[in-house]
Amino acid sequence: MGETITPTPYTADQVGFQGLGPVMGNSGYAGGMNLGSIGRTLGFNGATPPGSSFSLGGNPGDGTAAGAVAGAGGGFGLNVPTAQLALGGLGTLSNLWNGFQANSLARDQLGFMKTIGNANLNNQIKTLNTRLEDRAKSRGVAEGQSQGQIDDYIARNRLSR
CATH class of the missing domain: 1.20.5 (Single alpha-helices involved in coiled-coils or other helix-helix interfaces)
Incomplete structure (x- = not known):
């Protein structure tokens, strides 16, 4: 009755998606979800992919807005x-x-x-x-x-x- 159930973090390989890495986890900022290699490729984990100047999630901690072009600033411009x-x-x-x-x-x-x-x-x-x-x-x-x-x-x- 007083038993505590702890959820098990499943990997993408365990649910049928090979090559995605862990589905649940901490991506380096509070409440984030790590989507693995595909998430890094698309920019969903908050980091700008290598060689890319566009991020859908912005860079955590640096104050850039979601979808901002790198170097364009956060104000009025191409964003x-x-x-x-x-x-x-x-x-x-x-x-x-x-x-x-x-x-x-x-x-x-x-x-x-x-x-x-x-x-x-x-x-x-x-x-x-x-x-x-x-x-x-x-x-x-x-x-x-x-x-x-x-x-x-x-x-x-x-x-x-």
Whole structure:
């Protein structure tokens, strides 16, 4: 019950990957993992491979940022944070352009809808005035009104813009 289980560090050879070296272990800095020869070749263990000027993990203890080019410094220059900043700026410009295009499209759509609305209103006014004339003429004949009285009623009740 009070037994303590200690994990066994397995090597890559034991799990089926030959030539990788030990999988678990201390690579020289806290919490690191040693990937063996392939890790050193790719730069994953924090050290810059021999003959290479690029490291994915930076050099432990020397303050270089991950992905920094050797000799370029950690600030603004040819490095991953600067590339991310440039891509972010391009994304922002793209979003501004898309917003401008969407605004232009919305403005054109509003103009089109206003044109349709005005045409519909004009047609409704014509229809209403035609019905008014027909009803006034029928009523005037039925009630014995003169043509002047009928025209006066139509003029007073006609819609216009």
